[in-house]
Amino acid sequence: MKRLTSTAFVLIVLAGCNRPAKPPAPLAKAFGVAITEVSGGKQVGSIGAALDQPLVVQVNDAQGSAVAGALVELHTAGGAIAAPDAGMTGADGQLTSAITLGSSAGRYQIVATTRDKSGKPVELRLDEIALGCQQQQGRVLNDRYCSRCHDPESTPERVSNHDNLTAKPHAFAEGVVLNAMSDADLAAIIGYGGPALNKSPEMPPYGYTLSKADVDALIAYIRAVADPPDRLKGLTYARN
């Protein structure tokens, strides 16, 4: 009898301690077989801040047309927040979510998941990039000194000089090329110009204009935005 009472007591206490359960996820009305990114991936923002553009993903069926009413869940790590982090796709088959980055610099992976009819999860992995203090400084310097030649795109406010050059400069996101270069090589080419590495003199030396800290900041920025990400230096996925 005594043992029974104490067991009951323990059970009651345990039940009392149990946290209120999360509201159950809404039930999907429809199912797709694929999930794709519409926009909002690979954005560059600053640590802890909301990204400029929302993340938009779309659920498609086997024919590739949009599926409305499919349940999409967004899983984030490292302190990044997706709001909302789950929801039904709208009439256009899309779910829009605002992303806030975590508080340390690096790449944040967002996993968008939907389930097909059999309940098998279909995943889409997206990267967002958070710049810390040093990379942020590099980004400002890039906008001022580098992007006119290294960014082939022109904007209404800034005409690109990329096409006027004989040796075409590499965009800073060109990870395939730039990840293979060491920090010392990048510092040499920024500081002493293209000829320092037997490359074109069209890349002038900036070592007499920028400080060493500036050059380091530029390298940190180049590493941060590399695509594919730089395995060694590239601020791997921020995780928990």
Added chain:
Amino acid sequence: MRQKIQKLWQFLFGDSARAFGTLSVILLICLAIAPAEDRFREWTRYQQKYLRLIRGRGEAATLQRRFQGGLQQIWMPELGVTDRCGTCHLGLKEASLWDVGTQPFRPHPPIPHSLTEFGCVICHRGQGVATGVEEAHRSTLAWEQPILPARYLEASCGQCHWNTLTGTPQLNLGRQLLTRYDCVSCHVLKTPEGQGLEATTHAPPLTHIAEKTSREWVFAWLKNPQAYAITATMPNLQLTDADARDISAFLMSSGAGSQPARASQPRSSSDAAADAASGASVYGESFCASCHANVNAAGMLVGGDLGPELTRVGSKVKPEWLAEWLRNPKTYDPETAMPHYRFDQKQLGPLRAFIEAKTDSDFLANVHLEPATPEQVAHGKALVTERGCASCHEINGIKKPTSFAPELTVVGSESLMKIVFAPGVAHTLPDYLQAKIRQPHAFPSAKMPQYTFTQGQVDALVTALLAQTERARTLPDSLRVAGKRESNYRPASKAGQLMADMNCFSCHAINGRGGNMAPDLTWEGSSVQRRWLVSFMKNPNTLRPALIRRMPRFNVTDAEAETIADYILTVYQTPDFDRDALDPAKFSAADIELGKQLFYSKYACQSCHIVDPQNDKGYIGPTLTQVGARLNAAWIFHWLKDPQGLRPGTLEPNRNMSDADARALTAFLMKRNKEVARK
């Protein structure tokens, strides 16, 4: 039982020797508790966890050697810093732990200061002396300073730095917005030196508003400024129709002005249409878009933000006012940033027709106002006083209010106890500031109007406000980096008057005063040749093809152009060298040939400059096809040696050029002196 106790008592305290021994043991145990207690503190768990973490790593021996157990403290009494964060944050200085994802062991990312120079709380806030996780990071009843969220971290830089830092774009934007959106016209916001920030926008004076526009427009504008122009910096005062009616009545009666409206010449509508078409080219040639934005046919906002947006200006201004304004804007507003263009009659008519045609019939469609009664005017005046309109605008009969809104000098240290939070706002200072800027009306008794800011702009503003801390005021003076303050330089004489009339300073800076749209002219006198300068003043040609903002033509007379040129050449000379020190006639053919080779091969100047229009393509720097007729040889030489020395912040990199190379390049460039035939 009782016997047992008695027996124990006897055993322990039976005689004096036993009692002494027992008490000593008890005392010893009590003394041991204090050090033992430390074994169970929260931070010891983290230190043990850290030791486990580093044990498995390749560089374990090094990390082990550098590990220091026990409480770690940084103490800097002169800064008011007592930080024990390093007790748990053990990997801060260990760059090799870059792949560690979990706090508190992540290494600190690289920053411009050393980690021990200022401690942690100066930048991150929180309670430095606390050794518990909760107490150190979050606000508690005893300590109300929580950790500063990462998105506002740049605020901490702003405590010492009033200069514009490269690495703090958000703080810089926030400070710019505080002055651009006139926040500092109502709120006092002082730098640590005690100087108040001043608005950079010049809110238009309303003393003659009735000459400029109609009461209907004032009404519609007051109701929703952003409906007229999406770029309007004027906030929405969220007025009722009756209040807007009364304020517009008062402003029109107080701003009736003394000048009689000029009668405009009647024009036929076909003339106007033809004029509007050719006016578009006058608008383009005069580079009006350098300062004025416009929503184009594709719905894109194009143009600068120095002047007001002109998308619907035809619905606003009176034709006779516009004619007078285009003729000479200084008549209406002597303080305006708009230059006196000296348009001739052939330009004025079409330009005026073009601007008048920028109407939006919807904007005023539903505004019907009865003539104002004296009561409405009186009520309007009371409202204008109450809403603090005169903080930004000059209004007849109303003085600029002082301390109209709370001072913001130390708003970044505002005690949470003193803040009245609106419902639904998280109880932290950044969240309060966010909510206050986004929805001022959610707060009781708020006079603050509704601004239209993007999320990025609000973040920037909150960052700038969070920099205004009590600590910033009490830091040692030696740590403070003062910002650049605009000088009050005014050029003298006839040329000075002309430069003021044409508002050269709206775009160019000279001696620390002026805008940054165009090159700094402080040393221009050493740079250019007189013949070129006079002809450029009369008809500015394109120097930098990649820029969309260019020097407009001001229709100056020969005499005016010469007056300004002579003044610039005499007064704006650098003390560093004599502009005539290098005689281009003395360069040899060999010099010139060497210079050409250096230009094209060693320095690859053609990447950014065009010397030979047939082959060169680079258009980042100025075109150099006629540079020998434009610049002095000595200037080119010194520029090549150190561009930033002559014009700080210029884009051309310093090439660390030898004197011989710079001389040869100068020789080559001075040979590019064929002037095109010009009238």
